[in-house]
Amino acid sequence: MDNHHQILIIGGGNAGISLAAQLLLKNHKLDIAIVDPADKHYYQPAWTLVGSGIFDINKTVRNEASVMPQGVKWLQVAAQSFEPHNNAVRTTGGTYTYDYLVVCPGIQLNWSAVKGLTETLGKNNVCSNYSFQHAPYTFECIKNLKKGKAIFHNPHTPVKCGGAPHKIMYMAADYFRKNNVLDHIDIQYWSGGTKLFAVPKYEKTLLGVCEKANIQLHFFQRLEEIDGPNKRARFVGFGDHNKDVETWVDFDMIHVTPPQSAPDFIRNSPLANAGGWVDVDKNTLQHPKYPNIFSLGDASGLPTSKTGAAIRKQAPVVVENLLSMIAHHPLNASYNGYTSCPLVTGYGKLVLAEFDYNNQPQETFPFDQSKERWSMYMLKKEILPRMYWNMILKGKA
Numbered sequence: 028m029d030n031h032h033q034i035l036i037i038g039g040g041n042a043g044i045s046l047a048a049q050l051l052l053k054n055h056k057l058d059i060a061i062v063d064p065a066d067k068h069y070y071q072p073a074w075t076l077v078g079s080g081i082f083d084i085n086k087t088v089r090n091e092a093s094v095m096p097q098g099v100k101w102l103q104v105a106a107q108s109f110e111p112h113n114n115a116v117r118t119t120g121g122t123y124t125y126d127y128l129v130v131c132p133g134i135q136l137n138w139s140a141v142k143g144l145t146e147t148l149g150k151n152n153v154c155s156n157y158s159f160q161h162a163p164y165t166f167e168c169i170k171n172l173k174k175g176k177a178i179f180h181n182p183h184t185p186v187k188c189g190g191a192p193h194k195i196m197y198m199a200a201d202y203f204r205k206n207n208v209l210d211h212i213d214i215q216y217w218s219g220g221t222k223l224f225a226v227p228k229y230e231k232t233l234l235g236v237c238e239k240a241n242i243q244l245h246f247f248q249r250l251e252e253i254d255g256p257n258k259r260a261r262f263v264g265f266g267d268h269n270k271d272v273e274t275w276v277d278f279d280m281i282h283v284t285p286p287q288s289a290p291d292f293i294r295n296s297p298l299a300n301a302g303g304w305v306d307v308d309k310n311t312l313q314h315p316k317y318p319n320i321f322s323l324g325d326a327s328g329l330p331t332s333k334t335g336a337a338i339r340k341q342a343p344v345v346v347e348n349l350l351s352m353i354a355h356h357p358l359n360a361s362y363n364g365y366t367s368c369p370l371v372t373g374y375g376k377l378v379l380a381e382f383d384y385n386n387q388p389q390e391t392f393p394f395d396q397s398k399e400r401w402s403m404y405m406l407k408k409e410i411l412p413r414m415y416w417n418m419i420l421k422g423k424a
Contacts, residue, residue: 030121032059032100032123032125033059034057035129036129037063037129041338041415041419042342045339045342046129046345046346049346052423058100059099059100060099063091063102063103064105066090067089068088068090068093069159071087071188072335074162078162078282084159096422103120105118107292109128110122111297111316127352131324133187136287141285141286143254144253150255165195168282169198172279176279176280178216179199179214179282180192180216181218182249182250195282200214201374202374204240209241216243226388229388232399236399304328311358311362312341323342331383333366334368341362344362365389369406369411377407381396
C-alpha cells in the first residue's frame with residue numbers, strides 16, 4: 028500500500044535527513060518515508076556569520092530534493108495530527124500509516140508572539156538572524172550604527188541554538204571596536220533567561236567578553252512589544268526581583284530572537300508532554316507511552332540545548348534502538364544529553380562549548396575549549412558547513 032510505510036519520519040530537516048541516511052546505510056532494504064512540505068533546506072548555524080557580514084546567505088540554502096537520501100520516499104505534505112493508537116498520521120495529503128514513527132519536525136518560530144514585530148522586522152533597524160530573509164539585514168544595522176543604543180534580545184522560551192542570541196552581540200561589539208565606534212555605542216542584552224550561559228566554565232569567558240565591551244546584562248525580562256517607527260521596545264519583568272515591572276527601552280538597533288515552541292500539531296497531540304514538546308525517554312529517545320515512536324531534535328522534550336550538534340549524537344541512538352526494536356532485541360543505545368554551542372566571541376575568535384545533561388563539559392579536543400581560539404573559529408566558518416552538506420546529511424558523520 029502506498030500510504031503505509033515501515034518507518035515514517037516527520038520532518039526533513041537535519042534530524043530527519045541524517046537519520047534516514049544512517050538507517051539506509053545500515054539496511055538499504057528498509058521502507059522509509061519522510062513527511063515534509065518544504066522546498067528548501069537551510070544550514071542555519073551559518074546565519075550568525077551572515078549577520079556578521081562574513082558568510083554568503085546563498086551558501087546556506089539548497090533544494091530539499093537535493094538532500095533527500097536515495098531510497099527514501101519523500102511525501103511533500105504537512106503533518107496535521109497523530110493517531111498513535113491506529114499507527115496513523117493525518118497530513119494535508121491524506122492519512123499515512125506506519126510500523127514505526129520518528130517525530131523530528133524541528134521548532135516553531137512564533138514571530139507574532141511579540142506585538143508589532145512582524146510589521147517592523149527588516150526595517151527600522153529591527154533585525155533577526157533567525158530568518159533566512161532577514162539575516163543579511165542584521166549586518167546592515169551593525170555596519171551603519173555609529174553611535175547610540177544596540178539591544179540584543181533573548182526570549183523567555185527555549186530556542187534553537189541557545190547561544191545565537193548573544194553570539195551576534197559579541198560579533199557586533201567586535202565590529203564596533205574594529206571601526207572605532209565602540210565607545211559611542213551602549214550595548215545591552217535583554218534576556219528571558221536567568222544567566223548568560225548554563226555551564227560556568229564557558230560563562231566565565233563570555234562574561235569577560237561582555238565586560239571588555241561594557242555590555243549591560245538584564246535577565247528575567249520578557250519582550251512583549253516592539254514599536255519600530257518610534258524605535259522602542261517594551262519588556263516585562265518576571266521572577267522575584269522585578270515581577271510584572273514594565274520597561275520601555277529606546278534603541279537605535281535591536282536584534283530580536285523570536286519566542287519558540289514545538290509546532291502546533293505537536294503541542295496539541297497525544298504525543299506531547301506538559302510543555303508541549305514530544306514526550307521522550309531522555310536516554311533511549313523512545314516515547315514512554317507508545318513504544319514504536321521515537322523522537323529527536325528540536326521538537327523533542329529532551330532537557331538539553333537544541334542544536335545540530337545534539338542531533339549528531341541523538342541520531343545514532345535512534346538508529347540503533349529502532350533497528351534493535353525491529354529485530355526484537357533490547358534497546359541498549361543511550362544518549363547522555365551531549366550538545367555543543369560554537370560561541371563566536373569576535374572575528375577570528377570562538378569558544379567551543381560542549382556539555383551533557385548535567386552541564387558537565389564533554390570536550391572533543393585536548394585543550395581548554397573555554398579559551399577563545401582562532402582554530403575553533405575556522406572550524407565553524409570553514410569546516411562545519413562542508414561537513415554538514417557532505418557528511419552529516421549523508422549519514423556519514
